[in-house]
Amino acid sequence: MEIALDNLSKHFGKVKAVDEVSIKVPDGEFVALLGPSGCGKTTLLLMLAGIYKPTTGTIRFGEKVVNDLLPKDRKIGMVFQSYALYPHMSVYENIVFPLRLQRLPANVVRDRAHKMAELVQVQGLLDRKPGQLSGGQQQRVALSRALIKEPDLLLLDEPLSNLDAKLRIAMRAEIKRLQKDLGITTIFVTHDQLEAMTMADRIALLNNGKLVAYSQPHDLYDRPKTLFAAEFIGSPPMNFLRIRIEEKDGGVALAGEGIQMPLAGEIAQKVKSLGGGREVILGIRPEDITVATDSGDAKAEVYIIEPLGRDMLVDLHVQATPVRVLAPPTFNAPIGASVALTMDRTKIHLFDPQTEQALLN
Amino acid sequence: MPNRLRSAIPYVLLILLTTPILVGYLWLFISSMSARTYGLRPEGLTLENWRFLVEPIRSRPSIWQVLLSTLAFAIPLGLLDVTISSMAGYALSRLRFPGRRMFLSFTIVLHAFPSATLLIAIFFVLRAIKLYDSILGVVLVSVSLGLPLGIWLMKGFYDNVSWDIEMAALIDGCSRLRTWWSVVLPIIRPGLAALLIFSFLGGWGAYIIPYTFLVTATIQPISVFLQSLTGDYTFVNYGVVTAVGLFQLLPVLLFYLFTQRYLLNLYSGGMKGGA
Ligand SMILES: Nc1ncnc2c1ncn2[C@@H]1O[C@H](COP(=O)(O)OP(=O)(O)OP(=O)(O)O)[C@@H](O)[C@H]1O
Ligand SMILES: [Mg+2]
Numbered sequence: 245m246e247i248a249l250d251n252l253s254k255h256f257g258k259v260k261a262v263d264e265v266s267i268k269v270p271d272g273e274f275v276a277l278l279g280p281s282g283c284g285k286t287t288l289l290l291m292l293a294g295i296y297k298p299t300t301g302t303i304r305f306g307e308k309v310v311n312d313l314l315p316k317d318r319k320i321g322m323v324f325q326s327y328a329l330y331p332h333m334s335v336y337e338n339i340v341f342p343l344r345l346q347r348l349p350a351n352v353v354r355d356r357a358h359k360m361a362e363l364v365q366v367q368g369l370l371d372r373k374p375g376q377l378s379g380g381q382q383q384r385v386a387l388s389r390a391l392i393k394e395p396d397l398l399l400l401d402e403p404l405s406n407l408d409a410k411l412r413i414a415m416r417a418e419i420k421r422l423q424k425d426l427g428i429t430t431i432f433v434t435h436d437q438l439e440a441m442t443m444a445d446r447i448a449l450l451n452n453g454k455l456v457a458y459s460q461p462h463d464l465y466d467r468p469k470t471l472f473a474a475e476f477i478g479s480p481p482m483n484f485l486r487i488r489i490e491e492k493d494g495g496v497a498l499a500g501e502g503i504q505m506p507l508a509g510e511i512a513q514k515v516k517s518l519g520g521g522r523e524v525i526l527g528i529r530p531e532d533i534t535v536a537t538d539s540g541d542a543k544a545e546v547y548i549i550e551p552l553g554r555d556m557l558v559d560l561h562v563q564a565t566p567v568r569v570l571a572p573p574t575f576n577a578p579i580g581a582s583v584a585l586t587m588d589r590t591k592i593h594l595f596d597p598q599t600e601q602a603l604l605n
Numbered sequence: 606m607p608n609r610l611r612s613a614i615p616y617v618l619l620i621l622l623t624t625p626i627l628v629g630y631l632w633l634f635i636s637s638m639s640a641r642t643y644g645l646r647p648e649g650l651t652l653e654n655w656r657f658l659v660e661p662i663r664s665r666p667s668i669w670q671v672l673l674s675t676l677a678f679a680i681p682l683g684l685l686d687v688t689i690s691s692m693a694g695y696a697l698s699r700l701r702f703p704g705r706r707m708f709l710s711f712t713i714v715l716h717a718f719p720s721a722t723l724l725i726a727i728f729f730v731l732r733a734i735k736l737y738d739s740i741l742g743v744v745l746v747s748v749s750l751g752l753p754l755g756i757w758l759m760k761g762f763y764d765n766v767s768w769d770i771e772m773a774a775l776i777d778g779c780s781r782l783r784t785w786w787s788v789v790l791p792i793i794r795p796g797l798a799a800l801l802i803f804s805f806l807g808g809w810g811a812y813i814i815p816y817t818f819l820v821t822a823t824i825q826p827i828s829v830f831l832q833s834l835t836g837d838y839t840f841v842n843y844g845v846v847t848a849v850g851l852f853q854l855l856p857v858l859l860f861y862l863f864t865q866r867y868l869l870n871l872y873s874g875g876m877k878g879g880a
């Protein structure tokens with residue numbers, strides 16, 4: 245089912261928890277609502293669920309405006325961050341509760357429950373009470389309870405945040421597989437950008453209740469439209485350096501404290517058109533910088549080296565500005581060494597310091 | 606200090622503190638079984654004091670009639686108190702409506718209000734609605750006097766139920782009423798049980814209200830019956846008084862023994878209520 249939000253807002257008194265958000269979710273897609281804590285993700289989800297009434301704006305399921313539809317009539321399934329299992333019911337009763345409410349015949353209920361238990365792998369747990377389950381098991385039960393009524397829309401509120409790192413990665417893949425197999429339109433709330441990047445077809449990035457970006461993960465990663473998006477997406481995060489656009493002898497360069505980065509070709513034309521002498525913020529991801537001993541765009545001093553296994557994460561200082569670089573495992577400069585950094589010209593981002601908008605794309 | 610000794614200290618203290626009470630119970634027991642007592646020393650062991658079990662004391666109703674009246678008062682009292690408190694508590698915990706805060710503060714004030722000062726006013730009200738000297742009348746009065754505490758306690762229990770569970774039930778297909786009935790109420794069942802027992806025992810031992818508003822001896826509960834034994838003009842047979850007292854006390858003690866687990870909930874699960 246296609247979901248469309250149109251200028252959707254939710255105010256709690258003076259707090260604008262969700263502020264004029266417009267999003268279209270195509271049928272069968274997996275959309276992540278991503279943003280820092282308190283940015284309005286849960287509020288948005290609860291409006292979709294029908295728990296909160298929008299202050300303004302409309303929610304459409306398919307063609308139908310559902311603003312005033314009760315949660316029980318919306319054909320949705322939801323998994324809460326706390327899982328919200330009914331503590332007084334067994335796992336089996338929890339799973340079939342939505343079907344019981346639909347007054348389906350007993351044999352249909354039993355069949356669907358067992359199929360669902362198998363799909364989500366909780367067969368052995370059906371007689372237990374939620375209190376006797378581990379976090380991961382509770383999460384599976386909550387997922388089966390949400391899926392058993394074959395909803396048109398599945399809402400997941402940070403379902404993985406209570407799991408340990410290993411289980412989280414396993415469940416990430418599993419939820420994605422389930423979603424694709426069942427083809428259910430899914431909206432997934434997370435504040436973990438990696439989760440959003442790996443699982444979602446599209447990411448809606450929220451900040452302070454406002455939608456700041458809505459695009460496919462690689463798009464968001466490669467071409468962030470705002471400083472906030474650039475900062476939020478990617479781990480380790482993008483580096484930011486204050487620089488000035490310099491025009492000299494017909495050529496263009498980015499210059500800052502300890503940085504002198506001549507440009508050529510297409511990128512030079514683009515930067516030149518922004519205007520010489522302009523102060524901008526240069527953004528570049530750790531994997532787009534290479535470290536050499538001889539010469540480069542910036543002089544830096546090695547500060548800390550963190551081996552990540554496959555790569556080395558090198559913290560350097562360019563004058564006073566910290567810069568992090570992902571270097572190959574062969575990297576062997578000692579701490580305190582002076583090195584030179586070279587930046588991949590095709591991967592640089594420039595942002596206006598006032599508007600925080602991207603200038604190059 | 607050895608650990609053994611240290612852990613014994615609380616017990617020693619508790620034993621010291623409870624000794625007077627235990628001695629009281631002991632005297633009650635001994636006295637009910639003997640013709641006379643000198644301190645705790647009985648003289649002339651007898652079951653004569655327990656005759657009231659088989660044969661009414663002088664012109665009074667039989668103890669079984671009294672028992673029936675007591676139950677007819679205490680059971681509806683407990684049930685009504687729990688029913689109304691569980692509904693009102695839910696509304697105060699979960700719903701936003703005009704006057705909610707004021708209602709909450711009133712609940713506390715009323716709970717602290719000495720009900721004895723209301724007796725005369727209640728008398729006029731009961732007479733006006735023709736419920737003076739009827740069990741229904743005292744049930745209604747006792748329920749309303751018990752409601753502030755009951756509502757406050759229930760609100761505390763509801764406050765501890767997470768919103769998520771209620772939202773999940775709504776999304777799973779419940780109406781608001783169904784959510785309350787099938788999901789929230791079962792979760793606070795320990796609280797309901799505790800309030801029911803608490804309120805029932807309150808009715809079992811109630812004295813002032815029934816004494817004031819019930820004049821027909823056959824519908825008076827046991828505490829009023831007990832009092833009437835000591836209020837005789839002739840002479841007071843303390844052997845019989847203690848026997849009847851023990852008769853009233855035993856079910857309560859047994860009840861506590863088997864239900865204290867639930868009653869303790871009142872003090873742990875509830876009480877946390879805030880505005
Ligand atoms: N019922 C409410 N009453 C008043 N303010 C609320 C209510 N619910 C949320 N808010 C406020 O709205 C804002 C958004 O809250 P929301 O719970 O949607 O954030 P979130 O993005 O889900 O955060 P988190 O990642 O921490 O779960 C917050 O500032 C919060 O304090
Ligand atoms: Mg949230």
